[in-house]
Amino acid sequence: MESAFWNKRWEDNQIGFHQSQVNPYLQTHWPRLELTPASRVLVPLCGKSLDMIWLAAQGYRVRGVELAERAVLDFFHEQGLEAEVFQHGAFTVWRSGEIELWQGDIFDLQPSDVDDCEALFDRAALIALPPAMRERYLRLLSTILPPTCKGLLVTLDYDQARVDGPPFSVADEEVRRGFDPWHVEEVEQVQIIEQSPKFSQAGVPSLLERVYRVSR
Numbered sequence: 001m002e003s004a005f006w007n008k009r010w011e012d013n014q015i016g017f018h019q020s021q022v023n024p025y026l027q028t029h030w031p032r033l034e035l036t037p038a039s040r041v042l043v044p045l046c047g048k049s050l051d052m053i054w055l056a057a058q059g060y061r062v063r064g065v066e067l068a069e070r071a072v073l074d075f076f077h078e079q080g081l082e083a084e085v086f087q088h089g090a091f092t093v094w095r096s097g098e099i100e101l102w103q104g105d106i107f108d109l110q111p112s113d114v115d116d117c118e119a120l121f122d123r124a125a126l127i128a129l130p131p132a133m134r135e136r137y138l139r140l141l142s143t144i145l146p147p148t149c150k151g152l153l154v155t156l157d158y159d160q161a162r163v164d165g166p167p168f169s170v171a172d173e174e175v176r177r178g179f180d181p182w183h184v185e186e187v188e189q190v191q192i193i194e195q196s197p198k199f200s201q202a203g204v205p206s207l208l209e210r211v212y213r214v215s216r
């Protein structure tokens with residue numbers, strides 16, 4: 001998935017992956033991570049997610065990473081936030097209060113960029129990437145994140161032969177293999193095929209949403 005693909009999706013407002021409310025799995029399972037107050041949370045491929053607003057409201061410091069400038073602009077405009085803008089390495093950083101959005105390619109992140117990130121929330125990053133990029137992405141997380149990092153991951157699992165991604169299907173075994181040697185625990189699994197007309201109309205018999213708690 002080249003950068004032009006995602007930039008065009010945002011410019012054309014083809015963002016069906018964006019949720020108009022805070023993710024319910026985040027609200028249910030995040031408190032159980034028992035993070036210290038004011039922990040820094042990495043939100044990869046964050047878009048304009050309202051999850052970042054929720055995390056900041058709980059007292060966490062948020063660092064989102066997003067490729068598309070349109071998504072960053074929309075986030076601050078829709079939330080009515082004024083941002084300080086500056087350059088940090090390969091990224092343009094937009095900061096308002098406890099929220100920072102780093103606009104640029106996530107694969108340009110360096111360990112020093114995330115050495116203060118104690119937590120990770122991935123709702124739509126892993127499933128946005130095709131197989132080769134998923135492997136690279138998971139390798140990146142294992143390389144750059146601090147050894148005490150922990151967080152939540154949300155995936156989809158379905159018959160990829162019937163519907164092409166994104167969002168892509170990521171099987172349970174791929175998650176566990178890709179996060180090795182992280183500790184991976186599935187904490188919730190929900191069948192959502194009846195709420196997903198795109199998939200049901202394509203004849204997909206099952207669409208599982210899985211939620212994992214992961215830790216280094």
